[in-house]
Every structure is written in structure tokens, then in C-alpha cells.
Amino acid sequence: MDISGISSRGLVLLGCGKMGSALLEGWLAKGVPPAAFTVIEPKPAARLVALEAEGLRLNTAPPVSPAVAVLAVKPQMMGDALPVLAALGGGATLFLSIAAGTPIAAFEAVLGAGTPIVRAMPNTPAAVGRGITALVGGAAVDAEGMALAESLMSAVGQTLRLDDEEQMDAVTAVSGSGPAYVFLLIEALAAAGVAEGLPEEMAMRLARATVGGAGLLAETSAESPAQLRINVTSPAGTTAAGLAVLMREEDGLPALMREAVAAAAARGRALRG
Numbered sequence: 051m052d053i054s055g056i057s058s059r060g061l062v063l064l065g066c067g068k069m070g071s072a073l074l075e076g077w078l079a080k081g082v083p084p085a086a087f088t089v090i091e092p093k094p095a096a097r098l099v100a101l102e103a104e105g106l107r108l109n110t111a112p113p114v115s116p117a118v119a120v121l122a123v124k125p126q127m128m129g130d131a132l133p134v135l136a137a138l139g140g141g142a143t144l145f146l147s148i149a150a151g152t153p154i155a156a157f158e159a160v161l162g163a164g165t166p167i168v169r170a171m172p173n174t175p176a177a178v179g180r181g182i183t184a185l186v187g188g189a190a191v192d193a194e195g196m197a198l199a200e201s202l203m204s205a206v207g208q209t210l211r212l213d214d215e216e217q218m219d220a221v222t223a224v225s226g227s228g229p230a231y232v233f234l235l236i237e238a239l240a241a242a243g244v245a246e247g248l249p250e251e252m253a254m255r256l257a258r259a260t261v262g263g264a265g266l267l268a269e270t271s272a273e274s275p276a277q278l279r280i281n282v283t284s285p286a287g288t289t290a291a292g293l294a295v296l297m298r299e300e301d302g303l304p305a306l307m308r309e310a311v312a313a314a315a316a317r318g319r320a321l322r323g
Contacts, residue, residue, distance in 0.1 A: 063091075118198065119146070119260055146167075172242075182225055
């Protein structure tokens with residue numbers, strides 16, 4: 051079943067905040083009609099209310115056997131929200147969770163061990179269709195279920211499959227938390243420009259465009275990021291002088307990034323016990 055195939059059985063979206071809304075808009079853009087969706091959201095935005103007029107079901111009882119139930123509430127709210135869909139467990143409904151830090155075993159404890167559950171870790175660039183989502187399936191998920199989960203998440207960007215769930219903490223530390231690291235880079239680059247005499251607004255515009263453009267180049271170029279760095283670095287030039295600071299072995303950017311990702315991954319492991 052591809053994403054268009056959910057129209058007949060329907061999709062339940064539990065939680066429709068920023069990420070849930072981004073997914074919903076992506077699915078609508080791919081041609082899934084509003085009538086295919088049942089959204090459970092205690093504080094619906096005006097967009098959801100407007101979609102009711104087009105057939106979307108808002109805060110109504112879910113279908114008896116929907117194709118998919120997407121769990122998009124915050125992890126700390128999952129314990130209260132998940133029992134609403136407990137009756138769908140152990141059947142033909144695929145559960146797709148985008149709740150950070152909640153392992154598949156926690157869902158199986160509520161829904162039943164025979165429930166097909168896919169755990170996914172998207173990131174915030176999904177809001178502009180440029181996210182990347184890592185997915186891993188539980189024991190009850192078959193090839194069709196994984197393909198459907200990938201199809202659903204591809205509505206907001208790229209997808210990749212993990213070898214096992216243990217990799218999810220590292221994924222969260224790299225791509226889940228990674229946008230915050232990049233935003234900090236933009237802040238720091240702009241502040242450094244101000245320190246060198248640039249007006250604040252000009253420095254921020256330069257920093258935003260530079261990081262955004264370099265990211266797009268790195269993603270679309272056939273050359274590696276290392277080669278792209280070399281290409282822009284003239285021997286004994288200005289870039290080389292800056293990189294000499296950033297690439298110091300003990301306290302440069304590579305060492306700081308390793309420490310940051312390790313700290314984020316360790317915190318992820320601690321949060322799930």
C-alpha cells in the first residue's frame with residue numbers, strides 16, 4: 051500500500067502540533083483527501099477547523115480499522131493519549147510514532163506485542179519539506195508496513211532505515227538535535243561578524259544565507275563536504291586562517307561536535323531508562 055492507498059481505510063493522527071501539521075499538509079499535497087483523516091487534537095488550529103468543511107474528522111471516534119495511526123503527541127503526553135487508540139492494537143492498523151525517546155517496547159506494552167509499530171525520528175526542517183527521518187520497525191512490521199511508513203514520512207523530506215532501534219539515540223543526537231546546533235552556528239557567525247564591525251542586521255543576513263547556501267551545496271553536490279571545504283580554502287588565505295582555529299585538535303569544532311553529540315545521545319539513553 052502506498053500513501054494514496056490510505057484513503058479507503060483512513061489515517062488517524064493523534065496530536066497535530068508543528069510536526070503533525072507539517073505531515074498533514076504534506077499528505078494533503080500528495081493528493082490524500084481530507085476525508086481520509088481523523089485528527090485527535092485538544093487544541094486544534096484554525097486550519098484543522100477549516101478542513102472539517104472538506105471532510106476531515108476532528109476529535110471524533112477513529113475508524114474501526116484504519117490503515118495507519120500516527121502518534122504525534124509529545125512524549126510526556128503519550129501515557130495519557132495513547133489509551134485512546136488502544137483498541138486498534140493487535141490488528142491490521144500500522145502504528146507510526148514520531149515521539150522522541152519512546153521505545154517500541156513502551157508502545158507494545160499498551161497496544162500488544164503483535165501490533166505493527168514503526169518508530170520514526172524526523173527533524174524540524176520537515177516544516178519546510180526538507181527534513182530527514184530515520185525509521186525502525188518492530189517485530190510485527192512487514193515489508194509493506196515499512197514501505198508505507200517511509201512513504202508517509204517522505205511527504206516532509208528524506209527517509210532512511212536503521213539497522214536496529216539502538217541506533218535511534220545517535221540519530222536523535224545528530225539529526226534530531228542537529229538543527230539546533232546549526233542555528234547556534236548561525237547565531238555565532240553573525241555575532242562574530244558584528245564583533246568585526248558589521249551592522250547586526252547585515253551580519254545576520256550574511257550568516258543565514260551562508261549557512262543555508264552551504265548546506266544546500268553540501269546536500270546536492272557530488273563532492274564530499276571535505277572536498278567542498280578544500281575547494282574554498284586557498285593556501286595561506288583567509289579561509290585557511292579561520293579553519294586553523296576551528297580545526298584545532300583539542301578544542302576545535304570537530305572535538306566540540308563529538309562532545310555535543312555524545313552528550314545528547316547519553317541524555318537520550320538516560321531519558322528512556
